Amino acid sequence: MTRALTRKGEATRARIVVGAAAEIRERGVDEVRLEDVMAHTGTSKGQLFHYFPDGKEELLLAVAQHEADQVLLDQEPMLSNLTTWPTWLAWRDRLIERYRAQGVKCPLNGLLGQTGRRAPGAQAIVVGLMWRWQTAIAEGVRRMQSTGDIAPDIDADRTAAALLAGIQGGVLLLLSTGRTDHLEAVLDLTIDSLRAGARTA
Amino acid sequence: MTRALTRKGEATRARIVVGAAAEIRERGVDEVRLEDVMAHTGTSKGQLFHYFPDGKEELLLAVAQHEADQVLLDQEPMLSNLTTWPTWLAWRDRLIERYRAQGVKCPLNGLLGQTGRRAPGAQAIVVGLMWRWQTAIAEGVRRMQSTGDIAPDIDADRTAAALLAGIQGGVLLLLSTGRTDHLEAVLDLTIDSLRAGARTA
DNA sequence: GCAAAATTGGACCTGCAAGTCCAAAACCCG
DNA sequence: CGGGTTTTGGACTTGCAGGTCCAATTTTGC
Numbered sequence: 001m002t003r004a005l006t007r008k009g010e011a012t013r014a015r016i017v018v019g020a021a022a023e024i025r026e027r028g029v030d031e032v033r034l035e036d037v038m039a040h041t042g043t044s045k046g047q048l049f050h051y052f053p054d055g056k057e058e059l060l061l062a063v064a065q066h067e068a069d070q071v072l073l074d075q076e077p078m079l080s081n082l083t084t085w086p087t088w089l090a091w092r093d094r095l096i097e098r099y100r101a102q103g104v105k106c107p108l109n110g111l112l113g114q115t116g117r118r119a120p121g122a123q124a125i126v127v128g129l130m131w132r133w134q135t136a137i138a139e140g141v142r143r144m145q146s147t148g149d150i151a152p153d154i155d156a157d158r159t160a161a162a163l164l165a166g167i168q169g170g171v172l173l174l175l176s177t178g179r180t181d182h183l184e185a186v187l188d189l190t191i192d193s194l195r196a197g198a199r200t201a
Numbered sequence: 202m203t204r205a206l207t208r209k210g211e212a213t214r215a216r217i218v219v220g221a222a223a224e225i226r227e228r229g230v231d232e233v234r235l236e237d238v239m240a241h242t243g244t245s246k247g248q249l250f251h252y253f254p255d256g257k258e259e260l261l262l263a264v265a266q267h268e269a270d271q272v273l274l275d276q277e278p279m280l281s282n283l284t285t286w287p288t289w290l291a292w293r294d295r296l297i298e299r300y301r302a303q304g305v306k307c308p309l310n311g312l313l314g315q316t317g318r319r320a321p322g323a324q325a326i327v328v329g330l331m332w333r334w335q336t337a338i339a340e341g342v343r344r345m346q347s348t349g350d351i352a353p354d355i356d357a358d359r360t361a362a363a364l365l366a367g368i369q370g371g372v373l374l375l376l377s378t379g380r381t382d383h384l385e386a387v388l389d390l391t392i393d394s395l396r397a398g399a400r401t402a
Numbered sequence: 403g404c405a406a407a408a409t410t411g412g413a414c415c416t417g418c419a420a421g422t423c424c425a426a427a428a429c430c431c432g
Numbered sequence: 433c434g435g436g437t438t439t440t441g442g443a444c445t446t447g448c449a450g451g452t453c454c455a456a457t458t459t460t461g462c
Contacts, residue, residue, distance in 0.1 A: 006408065006459065030231055033449060044411045045451085051409095055451065126377045158386045165383040166363060169370030176327045182366040185359045193394055207429070207438065234419060245441045246421085252439095256421065 013051045016041050021063045025105040029060070061121050067107035068129040072136075074098055079133075082140025085149065085195065092187045099171055100180050106171065134164045141194070151197040163190050214252045217242050222264045226306040230261070262322050268308035269330040273337075275299055280334075283341025286350065286396065293388045300372055301381050307372065335365045342395070352398040364391050 005013065019041035023032050034048060034056060052058040072079065075098075078091035108126070138160035144150040163186070170183030206214065220242035224233050235249060235257060253259040273280065276299075279292035309327070339361035345351040364387070371384030 004408070008459075009409065012409080034451090035449075046410055046412070046453090049451070056449095123377060130374060130377060158390065161383045162367060162386040162390045165370035165374055165387045166367040167370065168373050169366035169368065172369050172373060173331060173366055176324060176331060182362045185363040186366045189359065189363045205438070209429075210439065213439080235421090236419075247423090247440055247442075250421070257419095 009051070012043065012047060016043055016048065016051060016059070017062050017066050020059055021066055021107065024063060025067075025102075025107050057119055061119060061125070064122050064125045068125050071107070071129060072132060079136045079140075082137070083143050083147070088140070088144075088191055092191060095167065095187065096180055096184055099174055099183060104175055104178065106175055108171070130164065130168075134160045137163055144194070150194050154194070154197060159190075159194070163187075166190060210252070213244065213248060217244055217249065217252060217260070218263050218267050221260060222267055222308065225264060226268075226303075226308050258320055262320060262326070265323050265326045269326050272308070272330060273333060280337045280341075283338070284344050284348070289341070289345075289392055293392060296368065296388065297381055297385055300375055300384060305376055305379065307376055309372070331365065331369075335361045338364055345395070351395050355395070355398055360391075360395070364388075367391060 016037065020032070020037045023036050023040050027036070034045065037059075038044060038048065048059065049055060052062065075091060075094060078087050078094060081087055082091060134157075138156045141150060141154065141156040141159055145152050145154065145156065166186030167183065170180075170186045173182040174180055217238065221233070221238045224237050224241050228237070235246065238260075239245060239249065249260065250256060253263065276292060276295060279288050279295060282288055283292060335358075339357045342351060342355065342357040342360055346353050346355065346357065367387035368384065371381075371387045374383040375381055
């Protein structure tokens with residue numbers, strides 16, 4: 001019923017999502033017209049509405065999911081293996097490098113602000129992303145605790161929540177100021193604090 | 202030349218800004234039509250373009266400035282007097298209370314995401330707000346250092362940067378999840394860490 | 403190779419919201 | 433009061449972007 005995509009169709013659909021994502025990263029969600037997507041992906045309006053019957057909203061949702069997955073993928077393999085300090089630092093470096101390169105072009109930018117409010121599904125995507133992200137960090141803290149590299153009296157979940165918030169804020173400030181200072185400060189101070197705690201305990 | 206507003210005009214202009222701000226907080230920047238503002242403030246299109254010749258963009262800018270100022274005002278008198286731990290905690294409580302009450306209705310929401318990108322002036326407003334905010338926090342840290350309540354080897358500016366990022370991220374996550382957990386975690390952990398440092402030093 | 407289904411292109415429609423214009427009313431000040 | 437200025441109301445224009453429709457073409461499965 002709902003399934004009916006040939007290989008060619010699948011490819012076209014994917015091309016639209018990827019192209020739209022790029023376009024949105026470049027110019028921002030509500031600056032992107034369907035025509036831009038068409039031009040950038042070499043598709044016609046008929047195709048857009050063929051693969052996304054609910055129009056722009058459905059396309060935006062697909063793009064959102066795509067970008068959300070990408071955010072976590074970009075942090076691998078470190079994020080899933082925060083078992084040693086070198087890995088933590090490599091993760092830190094990857095984050096800063098990634099966002100520095102990205103600069104003002106943030107895929108989440110649009111998601112959080114407006115897409116989140118208008119599309120009910122977009123909110124779910126963002127929440128899911130944040131949840132997975134925070135869980136991975138908390139898991140890393142717990143593993144370090146099990147090896148004695150982080151003090152056992154630390155609240156892993158609370159720490160992960162704070163760190164995640166710091167990262168989000170750091171990226172947000174990067175979008176406004178163009179500088180990675182805040183993001184770096186959060187990561188360095190938090191990680192240092194976690195390491196210091198181990199020595200103390 | 203540029204000045205020519207009677208008392209009545211001044212009042213109308215202010216009414217428009219305040220009303221538009223409320224409307225935007227309620228429904229989001231790009232969900233608000235000029236007509237909504239007109240209805241909500243009891244004004245006509247002629248008036249809107251009389252007081253804001255450049256139309257929506259100029260109005261948005263005025264609203265942005267108004268909201269930015271409000272954000273800092275809401276943190277007073279604590280933010281400018283972070284000289285004792287009780288004040289720090291009162292500031293923490295005020296922040297959490299304010300944003301909990303505000304919930305999903307965030308004035309900065311629209312500013313950061315899209316206004317910042319389209320309007321060149323809006324970006325300046327956001328940067329200015331963040332700068333004032335961070336400066337106030339850093340000043341608080343330094344004053345606590347001067348009284349020995351915070352360890353002298355702490356980098357006040359870096360700490361302030363990290364804390365500000367955490368707050369922003371906490372608010373951002375509040376917008377997505379509806380929970381203040383992240384904001385609370387950031388504030389509590391950061392403040393605790395600053396207090397612990399004093400004992401150590 | 404053929405029918406059914408999926409894919410594609412693009413002309414067309416439609417609604418809406420920003421912005422324009424001007425004439426009427428209120429207001430200020432000597 | 434009275435002339436000039438500011439303020440106000442609302443009808444009208446305009447451009448645009450999302451969405452509809454359908455006919456032509458390609459692909460698929462048998």
